[in-house]
Amino acid sequence: MIRLLALALILVALPGRAAPSPQEILVASDAVRNPDFPFGLTNTLVEYRQGRQTESSTLAIYSKADPAGGQFRSLVRYTAPARDANKLILFNGKDMWFYDPSSKASIRLSPQQRLLGQASNGDVVTVNFARDYQAVAAVEEDTQDGDRQTRRCHRLSLSAANPDATYHRIEMWVDVANARPLKARFYSESGKLLKTAYYRRYQPIFGVQRPTEMVIIDGLESDWVTVMRYSDWTRREVPEAWLQRDYLPRFKPE
Template identity: 80%
Template structure:
């Protein structure tokens, strides 16, 4: 049995390394994201030096653009009460914030912080393979979000278009399963902005997917933001929901 297991792992490793870096990146995207329209709840909690300092709960509705394959998303605030029913629309290169009290929509940058170290671009569903070019892949041991050593494939990603939220990303994926382990996000100047760990894999839509992302600030490691995903549901996302002009008329179900 042990020999069979080792042989199986060897085959997985050989298959992974035979794939191109871009194919490995796309495989990790498929683990994080379903390939059909869906909804979920994203609960964000910010910690400073181990103490909770802020929290938000968001309802997210996402579906892939049939032309480019990148996800488009509508985000609705559920909590705190002061932000309830505010909206964020992410459609291609455009991101808009809508406040129902003022009826005004304001253009946002995906890099702007939404809460803690989670940016606007972090809370929406993203296929990295659509916005980044994986320029290299190498085998490397790394620690996961539970501080366990994992044999991984290290991917170097460069922004491939203006839609990319970050200039450069280094990502580690499990060598045998292609599950994403962690990512480091860098600015154009080479500054480490933050590190994200993908954790708590659970069966969702017939596949093991991460249900928690831990984001650690690049300069202040005691500044941590945790995003937890729950209430996954396969659902239709009407095309009208993804249009800026429709935001004032949007009514939650």
């Protein structure tokens, strides 16, 4: 993974090389966010309204890339609150299913549906943006990151490349120096700003500095904020059976 990331960064930053294409910048930012091997982590979501915590959820996430298309497939298990424990969400790169062990029923979900606060179902699963979006423009400019520090960035304009993409259009700011994604704005098909996200708290994960927090702000109500924190990263096998809808009733957490 480190060698792949190094290659991506060379493509973006090599002196004397022609300016990287928008898609190359997007690929490099994906390599910063995501390992290229199967892994697990804990995602803790906390919703705030007017500065006060209103709700929270904790999810165990198991992800691996599809060898055919490269997009991640994920199994998400609720661990908290207690009322939701062991409910499952399966995302196989194309379809998304919700399974409730109490009813033993699985229902199809949309990645655009909200899971908690401003976090949609599509936000909590691992995603390679370069697989679902085409970067059609890149402009260098200064912007403030999630800590209000000014950074020189590539501002990418991303258009959905297939109907399964969670958002119609995304603007993303990627640090010129190291390809780290810093900020993104997500838009509906009508052009409405749905939310703004900041990628923060970079820490060494599997030998690479990766964001361990995502702060999501509603497009209309700026005091409606959802924070996603990633922890307990581990390299692990994700059995193919876990990523099949028919297996959901038999899944047992380790």
